Amino acid sequence: MxxxxxxxxxxxxCIIVWGITSIGGEKKEFRxxxxxxxxxxxxxxxxxxxxxxxxxxxxxxxxRTENIGRKHFMFDHTKLLTCFEEFYINDGFLSVPKNKPxxxxxxxxxxxxxxxxxxxxxxxxxxxxxxxxxGSVVKTSEGSAILAGTSVPYLGLLQGKxxxxxxxxxxxxxxxxxxxxxIQNPSVLFTFSGNMDKSSAAYAESFTQAQQVFGIFDAIVxxxxxxxxxxxNTAPAQTVRAAQSTVASQPAASENESVFDTIRxxxxxxxxxxxxxxxxxxxxxxxxxxxx
Numbered sequence: 001m002x003x004x005x006x007x008x009x010x011x012x013x014c015i016i017v018w019g020i021t022s023i024g025g026e027k028k029e030f031r032x033x034x035x036x037x038x039x040x041x042x043x044x045x046x047x048x049x050x051x052x053x054x055x056x057x058x059x060x061x062x063x064r065t066e067n068i069g070r071k072h073f074m075f076d077h078t079k080l081l082t083c084f085e086e087f088y089i090n091d092g093f094l095s096v097p098k099n100k101p102x103x104x105x106x107x108x109x110x111x112x113x114x115x116x117x118x119x120x121x122x123x124x125x126x127x128x129x130x131x132x133x134x135g136s137v138v139k140t141s142e143g144s145a146i147l148a149g150t151s152v153p154y155l156g157l158l159q160g161k162x163x164x165x166x167x168x169x170x171x172x173x174x175x176x177x178x179x180x181x182x183i184q185n186p187s188v189l190f191t192f193s194g195n196m197d198k199s200s201a202a203y204a205e206s207f208t209q210a211q212q213v214f215g216i217f218d219a220i221v222x223x224x225x226x227x228x229x230x231x232x233n234t235a236p237a238q239t240v241r242a243a244q245s246t247v248a249s250q251p252a253a254s255e256n257e258s259v260f261d262t263i264r265x266x267x268x269x270x271x272x273x274x275x276x277x278x279x280x281x282x283x284x285x286x287x288x289x290x291x292x
Contacts, residue, residue, distance in 0.1 A: 030101035033108060037093050040112035044089050047115035051085055054118060066216060069209045071190065073216070075123065082123040084190070087115035121185050124224055128179035129217040131210055134172050139214060141221040172198045174210045178217055201279050204266060208287065211258045263287055 055074075060083060062074035074083040093107040131139035174192040190213055193206040263284055270280040 026101060027098065030098055030104070033101060033104045034093070034096075037090075037104065037107055037112065040114065041089060041091055044087060044113040044115040047117075048085070048087055048089065051115070051118040055083060055120075058120070060120070068212050069192075069205075071209070071213065073213075080122050080124045082121055084119040084188070085116065087113075089113045089115070119188060121180060121188060122182065123217075123220050124227075125180045125182045125185075126178050126217060126221055126224060127181050129214060129221050130177050130179075131214045132173075132175045132177055139211075141218045172196065172203065174203075174206050176210055176213050176217070201283070204283070207265075208258075208262045208283075211262060215258050 059079070060074070060076050060081060061078065062083070063077040064075040066073040066075075070086055070088045072085050072087070075081070076083070088111070090107060090110065090113055093104055096103045096107075129141040130137045173194050176190045176192070178188040178190075180186055180188065190210075192210045192213075193203055196203045196206065266280055266283050266287075270277065
């Protein structure tokens, strides 16, 4: 009997030690994962605060804002300035209970918070705007549409042409590049995707965002060209300010056209079996809500 009691005591002691060790391990693992999110969050918030302080110091006043995905644009029509900031700050994990560390996993999978350096430039200096896919220009501010049959395979898919090679579904990069008549700031590049499967819904969403940004700056380029060509261009800044009052409507028409084009392109992706009917309807609903 005594031996039995001793064995039972040792067994219970082992269970207690295991429980304490297990709980301590879970707390340590939770803290490790929590810090993976918390430190980048605080850093991103700090960078964002610095960016806003800089705008206050230069007297930047946002007359118009455009939030496209994680890219945020603001326009000061008095100073003819564009402010661009890209940031991703997700603090939803702060409410996760400490006894449920597994709930942190979705936040970690989405990536850490970040905030890119602020870009401020004069929009009356923009002389060209191009949409680039995998290093090839597929749309320009000269009015050319997306070029089917270029060296970019995915464009053929967007135009309703079947893929003929597995290479056509490799990763790709989308970007919009602005050329400025400014020796200190000759160009600005906005990147929308990198190392992303071209056949994925995420890539289609990035393509939509790139077209939206292109539409905004394409309208500004056209206004700048009209202003430069005007015979009454005696006061460029004042003329551009007056013309800029139409920026809100000009991009709207361009963006609306882009929305309908994108819906048609997504329809072809659905017909080719790349998007499901549910994914197509979700994207279509979001796009129609953008129509102005």
